[in-house]
């Protein structure tokens with residue numbers, strides 16, 4: 001289904017839409033309060049943007065440097081051209097782990113948040129191959145129980161009310177029916193997941209930043225689930241999109257200052273963990289994934305979408321996202337950034353996403369790495385049209401309109417006819433809901449007898 | 463200083479009054495204004511729909527129409543933004559460069575070219591200001607809440623000069639109204655909802671007159687005001703500045 | 709060609725011309741103990757100031773007398789932990805008291821290197837966490853913090869307050885998977 005249809009479905013529930021909008025606006029406001037007092041915040045955005053620009057322009061060398069240093073640290077580095085290869089690599093690592101190889105019985109994996117593994121559809125793949133995968137981020141666990149994709153990259157269950165979570169936990173964790181207190185529900189998840197952490201053979205994490213100069217990577221969480229998982233399991237697999245690299249440790253300071261403030265309005269996430277070498281006797285793997293990224297790198301208009309640090313601020317600020325919900329985008333990364341990443345993956349399937357925006361520009365102003373999201377939305381629209389993915393009505397309508405607007409006489413006449421029609425035709429016809437989407441919720445402007453141009457010719461022309 | 467007036471297509475057709483007020487205000491301020499009658503549109507409707515290539519001929523027509531003038535003044539931040547930002551796809555002849563540089567949103571022109579200091583008008587109403595995104599974030603005519611807590615901006619500065627005026631303090635000072643050109647049709651549900659939410663914010667905080675610098679946003683908002691039969695009068699900023707009363 | 713070669717070749721072919729790396733200027737800020745304490749309180753932690761490190765024992769005795777399994781190398785421990793301690797013992801830890809090395813006033817975070825963690829899992833699996841910090845090691849912001857750390861070592865974390873989540877309707881709940889409470893003793 002396309003975005004307008006899914007959005008309409010979402011917005012039908014008026015009160016729930018209000019609630020969704022206000023919940024996310026609240027996060028946006030927390031973000032504002034966290035950044036206003038920092039005098040250098042805008043400068044940090046510029047720096048972050050420049051550091052990422054630089055890194056992308058030298059990415060092959062940084063990847064090599066990172067790989068070399070990681071290997072020296074005793075970390076195994078793997079490369080995946082696409083999602084499928086990524087999944088196969090992960091499964092191989094699991095099956096060949098010394099404490100698993102040749103063992104029978106279930107293999108258990110705990111996983112902290114990684115949008116990349118969502119993108120690659122890792123969970124269903126591993127489950128099909130006999131690996132039990134438990135998402136340990138609370139929000140992700142909730143949507144995993146419900147068999148839904150996350151609706152937000154930072155707050156995966158933001159589309160759900162506490163009553164919904166209560167129902168889900170009642171069904172899966174046996175919490176009392178009707179229990180909807182977030183404190184009690186979180187406690188139930190804590191007990192349930194602690195068990196999973198202790199039992200796990202493997203821990204998988206995403207990567208927020210990878211540092212070329214040391215071969216290290218940084219993972220940020222509030223719950224502590226990444227560290228808990230990794231430090232209890234024998235094998236740590238970290239999956240990263242190749243754009244996560246930054247050159248040096250000193251650059252982390254810029255990004256760490258921006259990330260949590262932009263994401264949730266916190267000064268920093270509770271845990272900012274730096275992984276460089278595996279613990280004694282344990283294994284650490286890094287899977288570097290392309291999956292369309294090098295292609296995006298080659299598109300000069302869209303390249304800088306790769307600077308994204310997945311803070312989610314563009315979602316929280318987007319007036320369309322807030323009123324249509326993350327699932328209306330039907331892509332791993334929803335919201336404005338999703339709308340400029342998705343056409344690179346499948347232009348046909350996601351052709352309505354660049355149009356799911358008023359081009360208000362709030363996303364670009366909120367983005368901590370200064371991605372010109374709304375400019376790219378505009379540019380993707382041009383690509384959609386060029387590749388013949390526009391609905392025919394729109395395409396030919398626009399061609400006709402352009403012709404008319406380039407010819408003043410035709411324009412003048414056309415305007416006159418339209419205005420007269422509006423004036424003469426009965427309200428019920430001009431405002432027919434099926435025919436005129438404008439009029440579903442809005443009145444048309446009154447049609448004046450004279451256009452400005454006509455008035456001018458009568459009153460002003462010498 | 464040769465000044466031309468550009469009246470955007472939908473203003474020409476549906477809001478001739480806004481055009482008339484613009485012309486009168488500029489003349490009142492001593493500007494000699496020409497209105498080249500072959501003008502039509504800046505080309506934005508097609509371009510925002512992805513048909514930038516088709517609108518090239520409209521761009522050329524626009525440039526041909528206005529190439530002789532130092533300034534092209536228009537009561538629309540959105541059209542100004544379009545010409546400045548998106549006319550980069552046609553050959554940058556001296557004429558194109560001149561027009562792109564010379565196009566001015568009306569309030570910007572009043573403040574920064576004419577340096578208007580005084581507006582001797584009584585306007586004893588509670589006025590809600592709707593910032594158009596293209597004026598605000600596109601042309602940077604007002605601060606954006608994403609960047610600073612300071613709500614200052616060009617239209618606000620002018621409004622504050624009116625005697626007796628009270629400005630509505632909104633919960634969301636600069637949220638988009640949801641018009642968005644063809645967005646208002648293709649994404650009707652979200653578009654309408656955004657507009658309704660803006661109006662609700664104004665109603666909650668006592669707006670009696672709703673104004674702004676872009677008639678397109680105001681057309682959309684007025685459509686909702688009328689449908690919901692809310693007691694708010696919608697006026698373009700130029701109508702107020704030229705002395706119209708609600 | 710392996711995926712590695714393919715990816716690297718493709719990056720090389722698609723990347724733009726080299727863009728300069730900016731220099732991060734020296735950002736100054738409030739590095740006071742007061743600021744650190746205020747921010748820490750704001751994120752759900754709290755700080756106690758003592759006049760010397762030896763007072764830690766007393767603070768622990770006063771505040772945590774009800775907790776049974778205490779892991780530490782700074783104060784009297786009741787469970788012995790090392791790098792090879794089994795999960796079921798780690799799981800029983802009620803309180804861990806370990807030393808941090810740099811505190812950051814702008815966000816209340818404290819750097820804890822692997823060596824101070826006793827066991828990598830300890831600061832995360834413990835029910836409650838106390839970090840001990842020399843107050844002269846508080847810096848204003850993250851830039852200064854990284855500068856002050858010679859190295860990020862094999863493993864280490866900035867820890868800022870207790871574990872938390874707001875994944876259910878944005879209501880903040882303290883004590884998600886990690887420590888339910890977090891106290892800092894500044895000496």
Ligand code: SF4
Pocket residue numbers: 307308309310311312313314315337363366367368369370371373
């Ligand atoms: S595009 Fe910018 S604002 Fe959106 S998630 Fe990425 S970094 Fe954050």
